[in-house]
Amino acid sequence: MNILKITPRLALLLAILLLVWFAIAMFGAKLGAIDKLFAFGKMTIQWGMIGAGVVAVLSIVGLIVALISKPKGNWLAALLALLVPLGFAGGLMGLQSTAASVPFIYDITTNTADAPQYSAAMVKARADSGEGVNELLDFNAPLGNYDNWAENAELKGVTAAQLIADGYPNLKTLTIDRAPSDAITAIKDAMEMRGFENVTVDEDVGIVEGTSVVFWYGFEDDVVARVRATETGSSVDFRSTSRVGTSDLGVNAERIADLSKAVEDRLAEDFPKMEVEVPAMLDEGDKEGNVEEEAATDASAGNEGVGGGPAT
DSSP states (O other): OHHHHTHHHHHHHHHHHHHHHHHHHHHHHHTTSSOHHIIIIIIIIIHHHHHHHHHHHHHHHHHHHHHHSSSOOOHHHHHHHHHHHHHHHHHHHHHHHHHHHSOSOSEEESOSSSOOOOOHHHHHHHHHTOTTOOOOOOTTSBGGGSGGGTTOTTTTTSBHHHHHHHHOTTOOOEEESSOHHHHHHHHHHHHHHTTOEEEEEETTTTEEEEEEEOTTTTOEEEEEEEEEEETTEEEEEEEEEESSOSOOTTHHHHHHHHHHHHHHHHHHHHSOOOOOOOOOOOOHHHHHHHHHHHHHHHHHHHHHHHHOSOOO
């Protein structure tokens, strides 16, 4: 019975250790000490589920023991411990719900027929970032051509373009009535304000690139914006690509939508359209009054010029 009485405190101790374990996985991955997919998939999801299950069982047992003991035991410790696995389960169900509601894909663009291309420097940065880096997609090729979907019977015959069209119908090319140079400046500013790393601009080809680093686990998503001149201003296409992981949980599409809105807002604020105000037509009365005022002014000037000074 004495052993059972310490169950609430034991459950709370294990719950605290489980939180520390999650922190090690998250920040270890962010700092590059642990592989990101290993930290998220193994340490957090798989092993975290086991740890959360153990804590949940001990918490429930400890809570029951605390409530039936006389005097009542430390039921509060057991209840606090139970909150940790409950919170983990809720977060996990939320992730699963999000993953099921968005396309199972990691590369998103506003123009699947003519997608923006990353520079050679960005392609090299992706390749040098570690093993298991995602391939850049041909949006009109079957997903089964890629290892991530080769065994996926449901998706291997589908193209990324189809998934994007079905999952993100509102993701479109941004059309603006501003010069390409203004658009490039606005995109660069928007990326930097959002904390993108290594933001670079190539004005000759109309490209702005950067890397967004997610706080949790330090997942990296590369972003490129392409600006082209049009008859009425410019068109802007975006592309956002996760370096690792097959499902982006909708983050890339959200980022593109956010950047697109930010660019529009910055252009409206920093590069206002030139507007020429056309004065209202004067009516006949105004015209007559103005003529009389101008005649009086001219006469006065003429008298001053002839007299040359006061009369003596």
